[in-house]
């Protein structure tokens with residue numbers, strides 16, 4: 536049987552394509568500047584019609600869910616590459632290879648039904664400062680892989696995100712995947728704070744990783760979402776912590792440095808004051824966890840929607 540592109544039924548007015556191959560997808564995107572549509576769980580909300588049903592996208596639409604090349608997860612010794620079409624549910628099915636921080640974030644996104652549609656590419660390209668997969672990607676120093684008909688380029692996730700709802704994606708590009716280097720040992724932290732455990736966008740989420748050597752912090756990364764226009768690494772605090780004895784951290788200096796990296800705002804989900812406090816509490820919780828013996832319960836930092 537010849538594998539020809541099938542026209543999609545969903546969008547009402549716009550030109551649409553649901554290609555089977557990346558080549559076709561790229562050609563259509565370059566020619567029409569079509570909006571890439573993965574799971575649609577952000578797009579359907581953004582472009583919902585008056586009645587809340589139907590979708591009114593402003594231009595051509597490129598449905599990506601049938602592109603096989605985008606649906607792969609590839610694991611090598613020095614990285615895991617997650618295709619842009621892999622859904623959150625499919626990521627969780629691969630929990631033997633999925634990096635732990637991503638697992639903790641993805642299993643708290645929305646609800647099981649939504650996770651069968653939602654993708655990490657959509658989460659990142661939507662560029663919400665509250666996107667839950669983004670803090671783990673910052674901590675892993677992951678790269679976004681972008682493809683146009685002419686070339687492939689890779690950007691660190693932090694360079695890809697240029698502001699709330701804004702990215703470095705060019706009009707003829709689509710995200711094809713993410714390259715996620717592993718974290719070499721060490722201790723992990725993930726915390727999501729929302730109004731409830733399921734189907735709640737985050738008031739704030741935080742991810743951390745630290746590698747200790749003989750009681751000292753050899754390396755530490757900490758990223759927080761929903762406290763600035765984009766997800767941020769608390770780099771000034773990280774610098775102060777490098778080389779510190781875990782039991783002798785100057786907490787006040789570290790928290791002051793952390794506070795300088797964040798600029799939270801009031802919105803419908805939370806207040807700036809609450810977000811500032813919880814961001815600092817999260818960092819403090821992680822640092823206390825590092826000072827506790829490795830077998831202490833806090834070291835697993837079980838994902839939670841509770842306030843730290």
Ligand SMILES: Cc1cc2nc3c(=O)[nH]c(=O)nc-3n(C[C@H](O)[C@H](O)[C@H](O)COP(=O)(O)OP(=O)(O)OC[C@H]3O[C@@H](n4cnc5c(N)ncnc54)[C@H](O)[C@@H]3O)c2cc1C
Nearest residue numbers: 573574575576577578644645653654657658660666667710
């Ligand atoms: C009820 C509900 C609960 C939710 N809960 C959460 C939550 O707990 N945490 C959270 O972080 N989010 C949550 N969301 C938001 C949303 O589900 C996620 O952001 C999801 O990961 C988006 O993925 P998607 O595949 O559906 O993206 P889509 O809606 O298809 O696309 C989102 C954006 O990404 C772009 N895009 C998608 N794929 C590509 C690509 N390959 N190349 C270039 N651009 C691309 C689209 O053009 C669009 O701009 C929730 C949404 C709903 C409706």
